[in-house]
Amino acid sequence: MAENKQVIFKGYIDRSPTETDMELRINKVELKVPKGSGAFLVKNLYLSCDPYMRGRMRDFHGSYLPPFVPGQALEGFGVSKVVDSDNPNFKPDDLVSGITGWEEYSLIQKPLQLRKILQHDIPLSYYLGLLGMPGFTAYAGFYEVCSPKKGEYVFVSAASGAVGQLVGQFAKLLGCYVVGSAGSSQKVDLLKNKLRFDEAFNYKEESDLDAALKRYFPQGIDIYFDNVGGDMLDAALVNMRIHGRIAVCGMVSLDSLSKPKGIFNLSNLIMKRIRMQGFLQSDYLHLYPQFLEYIVSNYKQGKIVYIEDMNEGLESAPAALAGLFSGKNVGKKVVRIVHE
Amino acid sequence: MAENKQVIFKGYIDRSPTETDMELRINKVELKVPKGSGAFLVKNLYLSCDPYMRGRMRDFHGSYLPPFVPGQALEGFGVSKVVDSDNPNFKPDDLVSGITGWEEYSLIQKPLQLRKILQHDIPLSYYLGLLGMPGFTAYAGFYEVCSPKKGEYVFVSAASGAVGQLVGQFAKLLGCYVVGSAGSSQKVDLLKNKLRFDEAFNYKEESDLDAALKRYFPQGIDIYFDNVGGDMLDAALVNMRIHGRIAVCGMVSLDSLSKPKGIFNLSNLIMKRIRMQGFLQSDYLHLYPQFLEYIVSNYKQGKIVYIEDMNEGLESAPAALAGLFSGKNVGKKVVRIVHE
Numbered sequence: 208m209a210e211n212k213q214v215i216f217k218g219y220i221d222r223s224p225t226e227t228d229m230e231l232r233i234n235k236v237e238l239k240v241p242k243g244s245g246a247f248l249v250k251n252l253y254l255s256c257d258p259y260m261r262g263r264m265r266d267f268h269g270s271y272l273p274p275f276v277p278g279q280a281l282e283g284f285g286v287s288k289v290v291d292s293d294n295p296n297f298k299p300d301d302l303v304s305g306i307t308g309w310e311e312y313s314l315i316q317k318p319l320q321l322r323k324i325l326q327h328d329i330p331l332s333y334y335l336g337l338l339g340m341p342g343f344t345a346y347a348g349f350y351e352v353c354s355p356k357k358g359e360y361v362f363v364s365a366a367s368g369a370v371g372q373l374v375g376q377f378a379k380l381l382g383c384y385v386v387g388s389a390g391s392s393q394k395v396d397l398l399k400n401k402l403r404f405d406e407a408f409n410y411k412e413e414s415d416l417d418a419a420l421k422r423y424f425p426q427g428i429d430i431y432f433d434n435v436g437g438d439m440l441d442a443a444l445v446n447m448r449i450h451g452r453i454a455v456c457g458m459v460s461l462d463s464l465s466k467p468k469g470i471f472n473l474s475n476l477i478m479k480r481i482r483m484q485g486f487l488q489s490d491y492l493h494l495y496p497q498f499l500e501y502i503v504s505n506y507k508q509g510k511i512v513y514i515e516d517m518n519e520g521l522e523s524a525p526a527a528l529a530g531l532f533s534g535k536n537v538g539k540k541v542v543r544i545v546h547e
Numbered sequence: 548m549a550e551n552k553q554v555i556f557k558g559y560i561d562r563s564p565t566e567t568d569m570e571l572r573i574n575k576v577e578l579k580v581p582k583g584s585g586a587f588l589v590k591n592l593y594l595s596c597d598p599y600m601r602g603r604m605r606d607f608h609g610s611y612l613p614p615f616v617p618g619q620a621l622e623g624f625g626v627s628k629v630v631d632s633d634n635p636n637f638k639p640d641d642l643v644s645g646i647t648g649w650e651e652y653s654l655i656q657k658p659l660q661l662r663k664i665l666q667h668d669i670p671l672s673y674y675l676g677l678l679g680m681p682g683f684t685a686y687a688g689f690y691e692v693c694s695p696k697k698g699e700y701v702f703v704s705a706a707s708g709a710v711g712q713l714v715g716q717f718a719k720l721l722g723c724y725v726v727g728s729a730g731s732s733q734k735v736d737l738l739k740n741k742l743r744f745d746e747a748f749n750y751k752e753e754s755d756l757d758a759a760l761k762r763y764f765p766q767g768i769d770i771y772f773d774n775v776g777g778d779m780l781d782a783a784l785v786n787m788r789i790h791g792r793i794a795v796c797g798m799v800s801l802d803s804l805s806k807p808k809g810i811f812n813l814s815n816l817i818m819k820r821i822r823m824q825g826f827l828q829s830d831y832l833h834l835y836p837q838f839l840e841y842i843v844s845n846y847k848q849g850k851i852v853y854i855e856d857m858n859e860g861l862e863s864a865p866a867a868l869a870g871l872f873s874g875k876n877v878g879k880k881v882v883r884i885v886h887e
Contacts, residue, residue, distance in 0.1 A: 471808075482823075483822075485821050487817070
């Protein structure tokens, strides 16, 4: 038996989470897996903070993922090391990534939720971002949903985030003109100087988002990769070009599902024959191998970079998650639980 | 020279038109076309009242059609007979359909706006509906935008209108389950008993549109063909199934572009991976020959019916157009200018 520190989900909310919606608890864990269970036990090394997790904090059972269980540890993407296994596909010391618990040790009873890490010359935490769900979201969303063409005008919101920073780089690799929006001058600087966006702006400094988009896209937007919804989506709708495409990836600005903000400019969909499409990366998993090849190749050639924002210690995880919704993170938010 | 009664556009509005936004005027017209002009003169037989015409009454130049010119006659789709011609492709007594003036005689200076009517065993006025822009809108919207499959659950709003009544019949021909909404019990009756919808309801009698849709689609909606926008679109979003499609054809509920109603449930686009697409029939004109063949064949076999709502006399045209926006029309609204 060992101690197992956990981040517990306290109860349902219908707003963005704060640190106090979670609490730390010390539990016990059996370090041996019961024989005949087919399960395996992992030690969690890195946990991923992702905006979609807010959806699992709501008392709403109609979504693609069930809500968290109040009183139990949160779940999310993680990178972990196998400690003990009753499953022939996983051996002690194997490194894995996938859905795990927000705790030091997790008993994995659904082995299909994790895959083994085979590529060992890329930082392990990148399996939560560049090579993980956010990276694959950017890949599927940009290439499969946006139908991009060389030379097109691409706008990305939350552009320095886990997904946005890659969408912009993919668009640049394809030969598009790319502008990103973000919420601080530090992020704008990263977008322009490190992530190779053509332009970037701080939306908090713009009193008129429509005017801001007209300034950066006098000829209009072909592709809007939307991570935020709300006012930015409304402004983008007005600035779309004929036959434009909007990939609806996230609505991080939408603080409450029960009192959402209205979108007012959808009549542009008709006038400009716009395709607006919501998507989830999980619908495109057949493309994961080609994604991996594309990313690893471009990363190793230095054609793609990835910015992480790393917290230290499970204790810092609640604040790290809550910070996503006020834009505190600069790049992909990851929590390191233990140095290996 | 002859007298030429005209319906004059009085001035820009940003709301749905009323009868008094137009006025009748008697003008003069030369019944001979100037030599060397390439133009031709038509006598207008039928005029079409279509919701999109509201868009041309706004002082907004960014749309796919320019605004009407205050002080001049309105324009719209019509069926006309050639009176005199300086164009080798059009001879006196030819019947034509396309864009003409809201007046007794029109000098056509853009011959490409009209095509000759070749099929003479179908009522002439049907070239404004079943075989015209609304029919082709229904065809392109349903088959090209909705990606329909046999057995799917299809919802159509403004379902007895010029477009909706055909979308429902196309969906039934393909083997879908089809429910329509409309604004009177007379229309609901037509939908169920004449247009072969599986079910229909009067949205004005529903205090909760979400509950109404749940009643008719307990398993959810695969395809929503949206002619109205607004509250019905919001309710449909909540009731869409995973991988559902929304064809955004019109937003007749949207009374004002400058003060549109908000749409609040777009987060469903992500959760359910919905594709929402605006479209215009004019992007699909390469399909017009196959549309014509499909429609004529099905119509002659009695597999498609078409409901018209005919007004008599150019004098009645302003009220006929205004009536579209309060749902006064039952079926496709047409104005007969002259009995031939």
